[in-house]
Amino acid sequence: MTAAPRVVVVGLGDVSVVHLAAIEKLRATLAGVCDSRGDHRALLDEVRPDVVHICTPHDQHVPIALDALERGVHVLLEKPVAHTIEQADLLVAAAKDHPGLKVGVCLQNRYNLTSQAAHEILTSGELGRVIGASASVLWHRDAAYYAARPWRGIRERSGGGVLINQAIHTLDLLQWLAGEVTTVRGHAGRYGGVSGDVEDTAHLILDHAGGARSVFFATTTNAVDSPVTVEIVAEHGTLLIRGDLTVTYADGRVETIAELAPEGGGRAYWGASHELLIADFYGSLDDPEPFWIGPQEALRSQHLIDRIYHLHP
Numbered sequence: 001m002t003a004a005p006r007v008v009v010v011g012l013g014d015v016s017v018v019h020l021a022a023i024e025k026l027r028a029t030l031a032g033v034c035d036s037r038g039d040h041r042a043l044l045d046e047v048r049p050d051v052v053h054i055c056t057p058h059d060q061h062v063p064i065a066l067d068a069l070e071r072g073v074h075v076l077l078e079k080p081v082a083h084t085i086e087q088a089d090l091l092v093a094a095a096k097d098h099p100g101l102k103v104g105v106c107l108q109n110r111y112n113l114t115s116q117a118a119h120e121i122l123t124s125g126e127l128g129r130v131i132g133a134s135a136s137v138l139w140h141r142d143a144a145y146y147a148a149r150p151w152r153g154i155r156e157r158s159g160g161g162v163l164i165n166q167a168i169h170t171l172d173l174l175q176w177l178a179g180e181v182t183t184v185r186g187h188a189g190r191y192g193g194v195s196g197d198v199e200d201t202a203h204l205i206l207d208h209a210g211g212a213r214s215v216f217f218a219t220t221t222n223a224v225d226s227p228v229t230v231e232i233v234a235e236h237g238t239l240l241i242r243g244d245l246t247v248t249y250a251d252g253r254v255e256t257i258a259e260l261a262p263e264g265g266g267r268a269y270w271g272a273s274h275e276l277l278i279a280d281f282y283g284s285l286d287d288p289e290p291f292w293i294g295p296q297e298a299l300r301s302q303h304l305i306d307r308i309y310h311l312h313p
């Protein structure tokens, strides 16, 4: 297979637009769709697709994924894995029980040209050891955003706010680029007044296994959607992602790696990489190895978030 698999999409809200655009562009066969008034089990039984794209609210990820795996269907899941770690662990276990099926999580920012280049430079050893990092997600989500989709502001359904819903991508990049996190401290709270019972602002200090420390700030109370920043300081240079990637070497050389412009109907702040991830996922379906961003890998950042939530419930 499976350059052009038969796929279905479950959940037809905002993010489904980029999945549907990618499906069309990649010439996969869209064999069916279903929203909350349909029955995803009936769809899976009727259509017997190769892949289900799960684009539902956070509490509706794992139940649908488990039903798909039971039916022999590969699962491509929107982030986060689930609204709780307990639910996420059920999927990790089910994925292990179905080694012939792929489970992928849409942490598409790892496919950004800038993230890929930064990862390659850091793993090449050219810049030496990572000394420290910082990242910020300064976005705007107003009352209309929560009113349009009430689940986003209900902790029982979403699992949380800015950390699990928006900043998870950037936290994922921080730990992917600066190394495994051994300790996380910080606080998450509600300051903006429009986010229901989920946090709109969080600050974190992360200690990494290699000795580096990262500082991280995320809020959805900013006036606008500012570009995400990630800065990695290493012994022999600095990497700064803010839209494009700027690499400043200790000898004064400066290189810029441009990011792709988003297309396909998505929001600019989702980035351009859904299609790259989906193409890679389809291309991986016959590989013997699990997809590289499976539930366990995606849980690295979600565990950090969960620790903050439990420090300040």
Ligand SMILES: NC(=O)c1ccc[n+]([C@@H]2O[C@H](COP(=O)([O-])OP(=O)(O)OC[C@H]3O[C@@H](n4cnc5c(N)ncnc54)[C@H](O)[C@@H]3O)[C@@H](O)[C@H]2O)c1
Binding pocket: 010, 011, 012, 013, 014, 015, 016, 034, 035, 036, 037, 040, 055, 056, 057, 058, 060, 078, 079, 080, 106, 107, 108, 149, 165, 270
């Ligand atoms: N990777 C990204 O950059 C990115 C961007 C936006 C959203 N997301 C994620 O995508 C998911 C969906 O977010 P959204 O903003 O599109 O939400 P949304 O509310 O706009 O869409 C969700 C859709 O799922 C439907 N639905 C709910 N329960 C269902 C069920 N049991 N069966 C079938 N359909 C069901 C709803 O009716 C709705 O149409 C979330 O996990 C979100 O975090 C990811």
